[in-house]
Amino acid sequence: MFNYPKKLKYTETHEWVKKENDIYIIGISDYAQDALGDIVFVNLPEVDDEVFVQESFGDVESVKAVSDLFSPVTGVVCEVNEDLLDNPALLNDDCYANWLIKVEDVSETDEFLDADSYREFCESQG
Amino acid sequence: MELKTPLYDVHLQENGKIVPFAGYLLPVQYPTGVIKEHLAVREDCGLFDVSHMGIITFKGKSALASLNYILTNDFTNMKTGKVRYTVMCNENGGCIDDLIVYKFADDYYFLVVNAANRHKDYQHMKENILEGTTIEDISDDIAILALQGPKSAAVISKLLPLEHIPTGNYSAIEEVYISDMKCMISTTGYTGEEGYEIYTASENAVKLWQVLRETGKEFNLIPCGLGARDTLRLEASMPLYGHEMNEEITPLEAGLDFAVKMKKEDFIGKKALLEKGEPKIKRVGLKMLDRGIMRENQNVYLNDNLIGYTTSGTHLPYLKKALAMALIDKDYSKLQTVVEVDVRGRKLKAEIIELPFYSRNK
Numbered sequence: 469m470f471n472y473p474k475k476l477k478y479t480e481t482h483e484w485v486k487k488e489n490d491i492y493i494i495g496i497s498d499y500a501q502d503a504l505g506d507i508v509f510v511n512l513p514e515v516d517d518e519v520f521v522q523e524s525f526g527d528v529e530s531v532k533a534v535s536d537l538f539s540p541v542t543g544v545v546c547e548v549n550e551d552l553l554d555n556p557a558l559l560n561d562d563c564y565a566n567w568l569i570k571v572e573d574v575s576e577t578d579e580f581l582d583a584d585s586y587r588e589f590c591e592s593q594g
Numbered sequence: 595m596e597l598k599t600p601l602y603d604v605h606l607q608e609n610g611k612i613v614p615f616a617g618y619l620l621p622v623q624y625p626t627g628v629i630k631e632h633l634a635v636r637e638d639c640g641l642f643d644v645s646h647m648g649i650i651t652f653k654g655k656s657a658l659a660s661l662n663y664i665l666t667n668d669f670t671n672m673k674t675g676k677v678r679y680t681v682m683c684n685e686n687g688g689c690i691d692d693l694i695v696y697k698f699a700d701d702y703y704f705l706v707v708n709a710a711n712r713h714k715d716y717q718h719m720k721e722n723i724l725e726g727t728t729i730e731d732i733s734d735d736i737a738i739l740a741l742q743g744p745k746s747a748a749v750i751s752k753l754l755p756l757e758h759i760p761t762g763n764y765s766a767i768e769e770v771y772i773s774d775m776k777c778m779i780s781t782t783g784y785t786g787e788e789g790y791e792i793y794t795a796s797e798n799a800v801k802l803w804q805v806l807r808e809t810g811k812e813f814n815l816i817p818c819g820l821g822a823r824d825t826l827r828l829e830a831s832m833p834l835y836g837h838e839m840n841e842e843i844t845p846l847e848a849g850l851d852f853a854v855k856m857k858k859e860d861f862i863g864k865k866a867l868l869e870k871g872e873p874k875i876k877r878v879g880l881k882m883l884d885r886g887i888m889r890e891n892q893n894v895y896l897n898d899n900l901i902g903y904t905t906s907g908t909h910l911p912y913l914k915k916a917l918a919m920a921l922i923d924k925d926y927s928k929l930q931t932v933v934e935v936d937v938r939g940r941k942l943k944a945e946i947i948e949l950p951f952y953s954r955n956k
Contacts, residue, residue, distance in 0.1 A: 506628050
């Protein structure tokens, strides 16, 4: 029932990652946006902030709940999707087109899952 | 083990997202989502399964005297066919629960209590009823559907003759027939919107849901879950047991003095409330000034001094604002005061504003 694009990598904390040249683009998965429900607030770092593997770099809030965003990589934020700050519901509309941050100078990455493994992981979460 | 309401299978068919709540498995939302469900109730109408609520009947010659002794409100001059909100206090003046009382005869009252408190309420009532009162927990026999929103009256008028539709706030008719199903209907709810709550035997629940769903179609009725129920009541600034009140908080502190009749001869908790005197804390509204969303149980500061905590909070869909209710030191509760709320480690500015946040009569 959820969409798991093949061209992306995923984490067990439900972020997706796409590598373009040396830049890592990070977003949240379809499973994550559905579990959160209507998203009403996104808190993101600023350009030049450092992020660290498996550490929180911001949060997403729905009407129901708050969820931390965990960084799949260690590096420096080089771009932030400002559109989300004004219109967080974009994450519900299309969580793959609407990335959160782009990270450069990446020195460490998490263990990524491919689309099939991530799908299995989500299905095992019930 | 979690219980299921008689509508559990219907919620699955409606693709509701099921969560455990107060011992029951209930839909937190349907595929439409909390925001659309919330807006449907403000603008058109929505349908809720609230069958998890507890129902306890009071019968007998001394039923009225028992209620007046156990509950904080005064039921002496209540008319048959009316409904009244009340609190039930412990000896220390703390809230055991809040509930509504229906009067169907001088010797027959029908109480609707919070699902999570049902058993402790019954126990407390049983220990304190006067001779000549019998009480019964009939929760499992009855299903309750809440039809809420400005178009509720249009839906109901397709199903009932005018003389069987209660009018005015907090009124009830004990016996009406919707598609041949015996129902009790009242102008009550927990959304701040006009609407009805309809009670029927559990075996009728599925059919009643279907009838209301079908009839409501032309009025844009959609099913609504617990998520919208909570955001709607918060927007209307209605207290929720376990949040704005509990056994340590008195109804006066929670701002429920309208339901506490101190002039009444005696009731459980009266002595403690008198001894405590004027409450030192107050329930207030908070409006977020910075970017962020307040949630429950976050500390509230004024000039770095802790003055209280939030009891409920989220982003409210109709008002489109991050708002919260809080219990704070009364001395610092003046409207327009700017306080700081500890939102997960960040101290964000919020302003004290008037309650209710939303009122349909405004």
